[in-house]
Amino acid sequence: xxxxxxxxxxxxxxxxxxxxxxxxxxxxxxxxxxxxxxxxxxxxxxxxxxxxxxxxxxxxxxxxxxxxxxxxxxxxxxxxxxxxxxxxxxxxxxxxxxxxxxxxxxxxxxxxxxxxxxxxxxxxxxxxxxxxxxxxxxxxxxxxxxxxx
Numbered sequence: 001x002x003x004x005x006x007x008x009x010x011x012x013x014x015x016x017x018x019x020x021x022x023x024x025x026x027x028x029x030x031x032x033x034x035x036x037x038x039x040x041x042x043x044x045x046x047x048x049x050x051x052x053x054x055x056x057x058x059x060x061x062x063x064x065x066x067x068x069x070x071x072x073x074x075x076x077x078x079x080x081x082x083x084x085x086x087x088x089x090x091x092x093x094x095x096x097x098x099x100x101x102x103x104x105x106x107x108x109x110x111x112x113x114x115x116x117x118x119x120x121x122x123x124x125x126x127x128x129x130x131x132x133x134x135x136x137x138x139x140x141x142x143x144x145x146x147x148x149x
Contacts, residue, residue, distance in 0.1 A: 053090035068142035107135040
């Protein structure tokens with residue numbers, strides 16, 4: 001046997017042993033039972049309470065806003081993207097308050113200049129585009145191309 005193999009074979013065996021030990025210790029018990037994920041997470045997620053009500057739930061009470069949204073650039077967005085989780089508000093409108101964003105930074109989460117989104121989302125430089133005004137002073141977020149006067 002060549003002398004190089006006398007060194008490499010034990011190192012290779014140690015590597016395989018460490019790999020199998022690491023896999024045994026780090027891979028969750030139910031991983032791979034029903035697919036490439038941890039199957040126990042399905043039952044765990046069923047036990048969580050719902051946080052998001054969905055667009056249709058919002059439209060039950062806010063049909064005017066839903067109609068506005070359907071006719072403009074934000075038509076594909078859920079209300080909860082801007083207003084936050086709405087299940088508590090849906091269950092009891094007086095108990096759950098939604099976010100009513102009016103700060104430039106909130107609109108900037110999607111619309112601030114970002115070269116990866118130029119072809120998909122209208123981009124503005126928040127520092128140059130009317131820096132002393134809130135976006136909603138000029139733009140209706142439900143009809144963003146409608147300019148307020």
